Amino acid sequence: MAEDKPDIARLVDEAAKAIGLPIAPEYRANVLANYERSLAIAQPLLEVELDDELTPAPVFRP
């Protein structure tokens, strides 16, 4: 649904500010395009449902 779609431009601009990553105007359009593409590629992962007991794969051995 169109109204559920995030405002990518705003999201990228604000997130970049939050982590202190300056994005020059000449790079911005392509960053937005890549962010949009990432949303699409990540979709099959985001749709998976996982049990609460499933902890992440990496094991830190002190």
Next chain:
Amino acid sequence: MSDPLSKQATASEIARAVMSGKVKAAAVVEAALTRIETSEARINAFTDVVADRARKRAAEIDAGRHRGPLMGVPFAVKNLFDIKGLPTRAGSKINLDGPKAARDGSLIRKLEAAGAILLGGLNMGEYAYDFTGENAHCGPSRNPHDPTRMTGGSSGGSGAAVASGEVPLALGSDTNGSIRVPSSLCGLFGLKPTYGRLSRAGSFPFVDAFDHLGPLARSVEDLALSFDAMQGWDPDDPVCTDRDAEPTLTELNEGIGGLRIAIAGDYFARGAEPQALEAVAAVAKALGASKTIVIPQAAAARAGAYVITAIEGSQLHLPRLRTRPQDFDPDTRERFMAGALLPGAWYVKAQRFRRHYRAQVQKLFGEVDIILAPATPCTAPKLGQVMMKLGGVELPVRANLGLYTQPISFIGLPVVVAPLQRAGGLPIGVQIIANHYKEGAALRVARHLEKEGVAAAPPA
């Protein structure tokens, strides 16, 4: 048997010739340096040639100072490996300003301890975030079978150097497919071992969760020979396994008897060009494999690999993205920038899913020993090509050359790529996927295909 000084000679043939005294290591090195000088204008594989070092090493070998199973074999490495005295480029311009490596990467030391001779560093996609082999700073590595086409990446120089016969053996790295994609597009045998099997110490990282190192060669014997020489625990890589080395060369010719082999269907049969599926079918036929299995949730695995790669890789480069964005390759810069902003929740979910997916695939290995899948969805695209048509859908080349490799490296399974020559056409590879730590089984299958004349690297 090829002339050990010719570009067709395999690493094994050269080692046997040097060991038996039939040819001097110095002559092997000079022949390789001449080939590099001749081919570079056409294929652009090398970024650094260490001729003096190689000549010195060859002289030492000829003086009887180093013996070993790779005696006198010239090799080269993707330029993310530390080479003593050189900055470790990792395909970048920025790293040229960094420190010079104090010593060689672990696998270089292991190959040289076995008698091999390093000839130099090889071109690659910037910071390994690449499937094309293109590089804005050094120019693209070019496919020796058609220099107007991509080598595949990110180990593009490794593919070009071996496929052109400059060297019989090269090392690459594979995070999402960077050994397997150039092996397929350049028509080489390539081995991405089990995650953690070979030490990554002394190589520039990309995504710790998935980074693997491994060899590309024109024969299966060369893969086994070099793999065996590189195995073994290394305290300098926290991921490196402490399992005993499991030599593969001795069992290489034992055939495929007893191995249950199946074809990956569903996700791995969708979206490929006909030549990719024909290659899998030809391999399956030669192996007598007719069973098709479904690797469950492969699309989610690919998505998980993408997310972990984007977030880990971008985090690694964040300081450089802040201070030197203008010095990045334009084809990686904005992907890294976007990746740095992705939600952390995605990363953790991808890691949790990874454990679930691993368990599902482990169950499959209760029924089969080997799974066959395409290595790339198509043969080599044209250099500079941005979009390609897969299964009738227009898709970006960069994101999709690794469509079939990503769900496999996501859980660190070992894979051998076997190349098929196509009459009048470009080569293409098939992934021979085995269970964790079963590189030997995948190599035996590849060797069987090579003996049967089904898989072969096109003549250099």
